[in-house]
Amino acid sequence: MTEPDAQPAKRWDDQWEDRPAIGADEPVSITAYPNGPLLVRGTFEILTPTGEVIPPRRKTVALCRCGVSTLKPFCDGSHKAIGFKTEQEPPAPQPPLPT
Amino acid sequence: MSAGLLELLLENSPTATEADLAATLRELTAAALGETADLLQDDDLQTALFLAYELRYSGLRGVDDAWEWHPEVLALCASIEPEFEKALRERALMPELPEPGVESVAAALFELTGSDTGPSVSRYLAKKATDEQAQEFLILRSIYQLKEADPHTWAIPRLRSRAKAALVEIQADEYGGGRFDRMHSELFARTMRGVGLDATNGHYVDVVPAITLASSNMMTMFGAHRRLRGAIAGHLAALEMTSSQPNRLYGNGFRRLGYNADVTFYFDEHVEADAVHEQIAARDLAGSLATDEPELLEDVFFGAAAGLYVDGLSGTQQLDAWTAGTSALRATETSSMPA
Structure with missing residues (x-):
């Protein structure tokens, strides 16, 4: 048996230097699914135009980008019915801004 | 044969031993598989498989949970499953396969x-x-x-x-x-x-x-x-x-x-x-x-x-x-x- 370490325990995520801990500091990720919605993961809030929070029903949400969802801002799968097609992702580089 | 399965699982036959019930079930299953016109529409075979599978989920009322891994129950599944899979493979309308990506x-x-x-x-x-x-x-x-x-x-x-x-x-x-x-x-x-x-x-x-x-x-x-x-x-x-x-x-x-x-x-x-x-x-x-x-x-x-x-x-x-x-x-x- 070894003596219990006198050092305080480290939390496991302290060991990751390149990634913040899961929680408030974790960057939100938005993934564009081809011919479909934007999937949003992480800790985020979705607001109405007047600033009210739309309560999230799930951890990962899909946001409409075809414009015809009946559940906006969320996707309801309607993009398939209208044959919605997206551009190749990621988009071509933008021209540089004029200086 | 699903009735034969239940009789075995409930162990409630006053006359037959477990070995007899198991042997009868094997015969009934083989006969049912031989006679079925369509396994997908066969009430008896699908019920038997459903009951055997239910032991892996919530169990069956009055049935000892140990039956889940009993060789006779596994054998019953193993006799129905290949025929079931074969029927599905024959009848499912497969599309042209894409490249894996x-x-x-x-x-x-x-x-x-x-x-x-x-x-x-x-x-x-x-x-x-x-x-x-x-x-x-x-x-x-x-x-x-x-x-x-x-x-x-x-x-x-x-x-x-x-x-x-x-x-x-x-x-x-x-x-x-x-x-x-x-x-x-x-x-x-x-x-x-x-x-x-x-x-x-x-x-x-x-x-x-x-x-x-x-x-x-x-x-x-x-x-x-x-x-x-x-x-x-x-x-x-x-x-x-x-x-x-x-x-x-x-x-x-x-x-x-x-x-x-x-x-x-x-x-x-x-x-x-x-x-x-x-x-x-x-x-x-x-x-x-x-x-x-x-x-x-x-x-x-x-x-x-x-x-x-x-x-x-x-x-x-x-x-x-x-x-x-x-x-x-x-x-x-x-x-x-x-x-």
Whole structure:
């Protein structure tokens, strides 16, 4: 048996230097699914135009980008019915801004 | 032969020994498999497989849990499963296989599920179904929906890498993100109770046709065999990809019949949930799996095509019965339908 370490325990995520801990500091990720919605993961809030929070029903949400969802801002799968097609992702580089 | 299985499991024969009952069951099973005209529509064989599989889920009342791994029960499954799988492989309409890749597999799955011209139970429910037909719809769905997500969960320890993470992401949502009252199976039970049905697991097994049991058995078979992990991934993808819009129509149907949000919440929840799940299932689950293990590509599409085939058949039977003014449930002497 070894003596219990006198050092305080480290939390496991302290060991990751390149990634913040899961929680408030974790960057939100938005993934564009081809011919479909934007999937949003992480800790985020979705607001109405007047600033009210739309309560999230799930951890990962899909946001409409075809414009015809009946559940906006969320996707309801309607993009398939209208044959919605997206551009190749990621988009071509933008021209540089004029200086 | 399903009666023979129950007699063995309940160990309630006053005269026969366990060995005798087991031997009789083996003979009955072999005879039933030899005689069946269509395994997918065979009430007896599908009921027997369903009962044997149920030991792996919630168990059977009055049956010792140890039977789950009893060699006789495993032998019963092992005798039915190859014939069942063969029937599904022969009859599922396989598309042309794409190259194994996330983009190509997802695109081919969206094409397969989008070109599915199956009968539309959802349109019928939205526009025409009577209250009694709507209740029958819930009874038929209850066989799977009261254990919604469970058959696909078998695949989690059988997958690795991105496909595993994708399946966990979907299943966590199916199980309400860890909240009991948000679990999809629980939401379905709430819908059943809301229209006055009994939401006890297995309550309606005796009144549903074989094809409904076959649909559930197919998922369990795909999920419980590591060899078929491609099929269970493809099955889930097809299920999710054909769900959002039908669920919107189901919800509309129950609203038309005068039911409130307590009853329709399950369907409304699925419009939003499955629009998320179908993206993850097509690309991150099925697409990644076929990329990482290209030898599973064909089974991914087999699982998807088999799911579409069986559920299409089931839907056709429901619509045929309803449009003919008859019940979509199995004719039995005592109906479990509430008076």
